[in-house]
Amino acid sequence: MIEWEKLPFGYMPTNANIRCKYTNGAWGNIEIHHSETLELHMSATCLHYGQECFEGLKAYRGKDEKIRLFRWEENSKRLNESAKRIGMPEIPKEIFKESLLKLISLNQEFVPPYGSGASMYIRPLIIGTEAKLGLSASVENLFVLFCSPVGPYFKTGFKPVKVVIERHTDRAAPQGTGHVKVGGNYAAALNTTLEATKKGYSAALFLDPKEKKYIDECGPANFFGIKNNTYITPKSSSILPSITNMSLIDLASHLGMKVERRPVELTEIETFEEVGQCGTAAVLTPIYCIADLDNKKEFIFGDSDTPGKQSQKLYETLVGIQFGDIPDPFNWITIVE
Numbered sequence: 588m589i590e591w592e593k594l595p596f597g598y599m600p601t602n603a604n605i606r607c608k609y610t611n612g613a614w615g616n617i618e619i620h621h622s623e624t625l626e627l628h629m630s631a632t633c634l635h636y637g638q639e640c641f642e643g644l645k646a647y648r649g650k651d652e653k654i655r656l657f658r659w660e661e662n663s664k665r666l667n668e669s670a671k672r673i674g675m676p677e678i679p680k681e682i683f684k685e686s687l688l689k690l691i692s693l694n695q696e697f698v699p700p701y702g703s704g705a706s707m708y709i710r711p712l713i714i715g716t717e718a719k720l721g722l723s724a725s726v727e728n729l730f731v732l733f734c735s736p737v738g739p740y741f742k743t744g745f746k747p748v749k750v751v752i753e754r755h756t757d758r759a760a761p762q763g764t765g766h767v768k769v770g771g772n773y774a775a776a777l778n779t780t781l782e783a784t785k786k787g788y789s790a791a792l793f794l795d796p797k798e799k800k801y802i803d804e805c806g807p808a809n810f811f812g813i814k815n816n817t818y819i820t821p822k823s824s825s826i827l828p829s830i831t832n833m834s835l836i837d838l839a840s841h842l843g844m845k846v847e848r849r850p851v852e853l854t855e856i857e858t859f860e861e862v863g864q865c866g867t868a869a870v871l872t873p874i875y876c877i878a879d880l881d882n883k884k885e886f887i888f889g890d891s892d893t894p895g896k897q898s899q900k901l902y903e904t905l906v907g908i909q910f911g912d913i914p915d916p917f918n919w920i921t922i923v924e
């Protein structure tokens with residue numbers, strides 16, 4: 588018996604995963620697999636030269652028992668942007684969609700029940716599988732799609748967290764791969780994240796890698812601040828264009844707020860009334876404290892128990908649409924029949 592309410596954000600085996608191979612310049616048939624492991628040549632380019640890109644999206648079960656997917660076409664587009672950036676073939680939207688629907692239909696009982704607060708996390712990835720030592724793009728690739736029921740990314744769920752400003756490492760370069768979802772970005776941030784969590788923070792707040800003057804990303808999520816009824820979120824060439832953030836931008840306007848997407852100087856943080864981070868895993872997580880350890884300062888936004896009013900409204904509207912509790916005026920939801 589799965590204790591849905593207690594699920595962590597973690598991997599759990601399900602019934603099946605989907606795979607599709609790319610060989611001789613073309614994607615092959617969609618295959619259903621029951622094994623959780625891959626057979627991979629030790630010289631595959633994904634292992635040595637980082638030819639790997641991935642996605643993350645969720646399926647939600649509504650009160651009506653129907654399973655809803657949130658903006659999967661955006662994930663399909665972004666996966667292809669990532670693949671292109673690291674010399675890998677794009678995966679046609681039709682293969683992505685068919686794989687996704689097959690994966691869900693084979694793992695339906697793992698989509699958590701409505702009201703449990705949990706959802707099903709879906710992880711598509713493409714890896715370079717050609718065995719070679721020379722540095723060039725793999726001509727053989729594998730698309731894999733698996734899923735796992737998950738609880739909240741931060742143990743506290745929708746409760747404000749504290750984060751710490753990072754000035755000594757970068758997760759990406761100014762014209763590098765920060766704007767796409769490739770494994771290397773995450774490896775580059777792991778040590779810093781580990782240090783931040785050891786000190787009791789839930790994430791590191793990365794600054795722009797060129798000048799260290801502007802806010803970039805907040806752990807594996809985008810950053811936003813709210814002041815004067817305006818939703819403000821950083822613009823930078825090294826930030827991943829978050830689908831959750833894109834949605835919050837639309838929702839903020841819909842709810843009567845102004846929206847600004849522009850470079851955000853670190854010095855501006857003290858002027859915000861509310862701040863938070865957003866992403867598929869993080870959903871919308873309010874931040875109550877940003878610590879600047881280099882300057883022995885803390886910026887406080889409300890308290891650790893109470894999300895800000897506008898963050899709360901944005902969160903409720905986003906999650907309401909995802910679970911089908913409120914209408915979806917943007918056509919973001921695909922119901923899985």
Ligand code: PLP
Pocket residue numbers: 643804806807808809827828829830831832865866867868
């Ligand atoms: N930024 C990074 C580095 C991420 O890993 C993610 C997660 O996907 C996000 C932002 C949020 O993006 P999305 O809302 O599309 O999940």
Ligand code: COI
Pocket residue numbers: 642643644807866867868869
């Ligand atoms: C997501 O939010 O989907 C991500 O990919 C972040 C990951 C670290 C769980």
